[in-house]
Amino acid sequence: MAAKPAILAVDDDVPVLRAVERDLRARYADEYRIVGAASGADALEAVRELTRRGDPVALFVVDQRMPVMTGIELLREALPLQPDAKRVLLTAYADTDVAIRAINEIRLDQYLLKPWDPPDERLYPVIDDLLADWVAAFRPPFEGLRLVAGRWTPRGHAIRDFLTRNQVPYTWLDPADDDGRRLVESLEGDADPAAPVVLLPDGQVLRDPPNRELADAVGLSTHAALPFYDLVIVGAGPAGLAAAVYGASEGLKTLLIEREAPGGQAGTTSRIENYLGFPSGLSGADLARRAHAQARRLGAEMLSSREAAGIRHADPYRTLLLDDGTELSCQAVVVATGVSYRRLEIPGAEALAGAGVYYGAATTEALLYRDTDVAVIGSGNSAGQAAVHLARYATRVHMVARGDDLSASMSAYLIDQLAALPNVEIHTGTMARALHGDEHLERATFAAPDGGEITLPVEAVFIFVGQQPRTAWLDGVVARDRLGFVLAGPDLGRGHGWSLDREPYLLESSLPGVFVAGDVRHRSNKRIASAVGDGAMAVQLVHRYLADLR
Numbered sequence: 032m033a034a035k036p037a038i039l040a041v042d043d044d045v046p047v048l049r050a051v052e053r054d055l056r057a058r059y060a061d062e063y064r065i066v067g068a069a070s071g072a073d074a075l076e077a078v079r080e081l082t083r084r085g086d087p088v089a090l091f092v093v094d095q096r097m098p099v100m101t102g103i104e105l106l107r108e109a110l111p112l113q114p115d116a117k118r119v120l121l122t123a124y125a126d127t128d129v130a131i132r133a134i135n136e137i138r139l140d141q142y143l144l145k146p147w148d149p150p151d152e153r154l155y156p157v158i159d160d161l162l163a164d165w166v167a168a169f170r171p172p173f174e175g176l177r178l179v180a181g182r183w184t185p186r187g188h189a190i191r192d193f194l195t196r197n198q199v200p201y202t203w204l205d206p207a208d209d210d211g212r213r214l215v216e217s218l219e220g221d222a223d224p225a226a227p228v229v230l231l232p233d234g235q236v237l238r239d240p241p242n243r244e245l246a247d248a249v250g251l252s253t254h255a256a257l258p259f260y261d262l263v264i265v266g267a268g269p270a271g272l273a274a275a276v277y278g279a280s281e282g283l284k285t286l287l288i289e290r291e292a293p294g295g296q297a298g299t300t301s302r303i304e305n306y307l308g309f310p311s312g313l314s315g316a317d318l319a320r321r322a323h324a325q326a327r328r329l330g331a332e333m334l335s336s337r338e339a340a341g342i343r344h345a346d347p348y349r350t351l352l353l354d355d356g357t358e359l360s361c362q363a364v365v366v367a368t369g370v371s372y373r374r375l376e377i378p379g380a381e382a383l384a385g386a387g388v389y390y391g392a393a394t395t396e397a398l399l400y401r402d403t404d405v406a407v408i409g410s411g412n413s414a415g416q417a418a419v420h421l422a423r424y425a426t427r428v429h430m431v432a433r434g435d436d437l438s439a440s441m442s443a444y445l446i447d448q449l450a451a452l453p454n455v456e457i458h459t460g461t462m463a464r465a466l467h468g469d470e471h472l473e474r475a476t477f478a479a480p481d482g483g484e485i486t487l488p489v490e491a492v493f494i495f496v497g498q499q500p501r502t503a504w505l506d507g508v509v510a511r512d513r514l515g516f517v518l519a520g521p522d523l524g525r526g527h528g529w530s531l532d533r534e535p536y537l538l539e540s541s542l543p544g545v546f547v548a549g550d551v552r553h554r555s556n557k558r559i560a561s562a563v564g565d566g567a568m569a570v571q572l573v574h575r576y577l578a579d580l581r
């Protein structure tokens with residue numbers, strides 16, 4: 032529930048302070064929290080705390096004559112943090128001139144001569160009016176998580192991406208803007224002002240938290256509940272989520288481990304047009320959210336921000352090793368770790384990653400690039416979808432492809448959509464050469480088809496130049512092809528240390544009981560439906576494997 036807006040009463044004369052608090056409480060306590068402070072320093076601390084929590088101050092009622100800090104001095108310091116609060120000064124007759132000057136200086140709303148008895152006549156009418164004005168202009172603050180991070184900080188981008196993809200609602204504030212600056216000023220300590228800060232609704236402040244700390248803080252589960260599972264699935268993309276739905280619904284104690292966010296690559300897609308059963312398409316975030324909820328409802332457990340780092344086996348059990356040293360025992364494993372974006376290896380790409388240079392991330396960042404020029408590098412469907420999505424916000428989207436003909440790598444429906452968008456410009460036969468900018472991307476240079484060079488003044492490039500499996504953690508555990516994709520079933524051929532009399536099952540790796548599903552599988556069809564099919568099938572094969580053990 033939202034905290035009530037505060038009325039802050041400040042007076043160093045404690046009996047007077049108690050009297051103000053009593054009178055304010057008598058009339059306003061139902062709708063406002065009355066906070067008292069006996070000095071300017073205490074009052075500033077209270078204002079900082081309220082600002083940190085995102086709680087508004089509706090009204091200051093401040094004594095002018097305080098020894099260390101006068102009322103006007105206090106308001107001068109407190110108002111930048113709560114600029115919309117109404118301001119009332121309590122004065123003695125002798126301070127009337129000071130109060131009148133303050134009307135201009137700090138936009139004082141009213142001054143009240145002490146004593147204010149009877150309050151019905153001399154206090155409440157004034158305060159009623161001010162509060163009515165304040166309420167009329169008040170926009171309730173966002174009650175959830177707030178992230179304060181510079182627009183161009185790579186870590187700020189990473190946190191935004193993490194929160195968006197894990198479906199955690201948040202407000203992002205830039206410390207360069209008024210609201211963000213105010214929030215930063217309300218924080219104590221002299222930590223690096225450039226580091227992102229996460230403020231949780233309960234008042235906790237996390238400075239540049241690693242994803243795992245953030246996951247813990249927002250209630251994503253990062254610790255396994257059981258010591259032993261029937262099935263552990265690594266990777267919560269479409270393949271892993273499908274395996275979790277079928278595994279859990281068919282009675283297997285199922286644990287799903289995900290290092291970033293549910294949905295995998297599919298979760299980063301702005302629009303999926305070719306997934307069966309959704310004739311008008313759906314967004315990747317929607318698919319991820321639905322599948323995740325379905326897996327959870329059917330009883331699958333999910334560990335977030337955890338990365339599988341190895342598998343050990345002591346037959347018939349398999350032990351999954353996580354990156355923090357945790358060991359999880361199980362009967363069977365499904366590896367569904369998909370593929371990750373290949374990095375662009377040109378000058379500037381590494382230095383500006385997260386500061387205008389993004390891999391995927393078109394859905395997370397698109398809004399930030401409203402009314403700017405951006406580029407998409409790549410020629411596959413993922414690049415095409417990103418360009419279509421970005422074109423809704425950006426002034427101009429340059430679609431840069433190395434090949435001469437998009438139809439070699441992109442579906443016809445996407446080529447048609449791109450052609451119909453007046454703000455998309457397609458550059459074929461063009462190769463990225465360098466990315467430039469100091470704090471963030473300012474322009475990109477490309478080798479043009481005629482041998483010359485073109486420079487585009489773009490504020491962001493979104494890179495989709497192919498993907499690779501990240502399976503080094505399976506080195507020496509299961510057989511892989513030379514690119515790192517995991518071999519399974521008939522693709523294993525002879526050898527590879529297969530130890531059983533029977534042939535490996537269709538999706539079984541060279542280590543019995545460890546199955547592979549989705550994009551990470553050698554020669555898999557890189558499509559959502561195929562990954563989902565693999566995930567479902569892998570669970571059937573797990574059942575067969577478990578039956579063999581009995």
Ligand SMILES: Cc1cc2nc3c(=O)[nH]c(=O)nc-3n(C[C@H](O)[C@H](O)[C@H](O)COP(=O)(O)OP(=O)(O)OC[C@H]3O[C@@H](n4cnc5c(N)ncnc54)[C@H](O)[C@@H]3O)c2cc1C
Pocket residue numbers: 265266267268269270271288289290291292293294295296297298299300301302303304305306337338339340367368369370371391412413414416501504548549550551556557558559560562
């Ligand atoms: C931008 C984009 C648009 C696309 N559009 C379409 C489309 O319209 N239609 C279509 O059919 N296909 C589309 N695809 C392809 C489709 O998304 C993939 O084929 C599909 O997501 C593969 O699913 P997966 O589960 O095998 O792997 P992924 O989706 O890659 O998921 C793998 C998951 O495993 C996690 N992981 C990896 N390693 C570890 C580890 N060691 N420990 C823990 N977790 C780990 C990753 O974080 C990831 O979440 C698109 C892909 C992209 C990038």
